[in-house]
Amino acid sequence: MDELEVVTLIVRHRVKVGKEAAYEKWLRRTIQIASTYPGHLGVNVMRDLGQFVCVLRFVGTRDLQCWLDSSERHQLIEEVSPLLAEGDQTEIEAGNEFWFSPSTAIPPARWKQACITFLVILPLSLLVPLLWQPLFTRLPWLGGYLASNVLITLSIVLLVVYLFMPKVTALFASWLTPSSRDRATHEQ
Incomplete structure (x- = not known):
């Protein structure tokens, strides 16, 4: 074999709302099992x-087919099926083309993103400064204009990114999913 024949398996799963944690646990285990198969190059x-x-x-179609036909993969797909809204959707690409192509997912309308972001940030921008106030009173140098704004902004950003936004977007997932009109607009 003179040249490495890379074959890519693209698997799309739409997870039922509220089942994301169970799916992610399943996914970690599946990735670990797949990595033990011959010719696996990464995920x-x-x-x-x-x-x-x-x-x-995978290195080639034979190695990929070995994974696809394995009893372990069939068992894993059977196990995850109750967590999926649309079943196991697979696609195979030869070569490295998929490595550099963007996601085909259509983002939600920007006005919807703005509404969700506002919904998350407004309460935090009112609450977080109040929570920091006792510390600013005890340590006046920390309550200065620059230091206090850095601490407050950092707190809000971390809370939004790691705590609130994932939960809120999951909660509003059906509303954020682009409508057929949004898809038509995106394709133009």
Whole structure:
């Protein structure tokens, strides 16, 4: 074999609302098992509003087919089926083309993103400064204009990114999912 023949398996799973944690646990185990198969070159996972796109690369079609036909994979797919809204959707690509192509997922309308972001940030921008106030009173140098704004902004950003936004977007996932009108607009 003169040249490495890379074959890519693209797996799309739309996860039922509220089942994301169970799916992610299943996914970690599946990735570990797949990595033990001959010719496995690695995996990338992209998550977008309840949809997971897993990109698995194998040295060749024979190695990929070995994984696809394995009893372990069949058992894993059977196990995850109750967590999926649309079943196991797979696609095979030859070569490295998929490595550099963007996600085909259509983002929610910007006005919807703005509404959700406002819904999350407004309460935090009112609450977080109040929570920091006792510390600013005790340590006046920390309550200065620059230091206090850095601490407050950092607190809000971390809370939004790691705590609130994932939960709120999961809660509003059906509303954020682009409508057929949004898809038509995106394709133009």
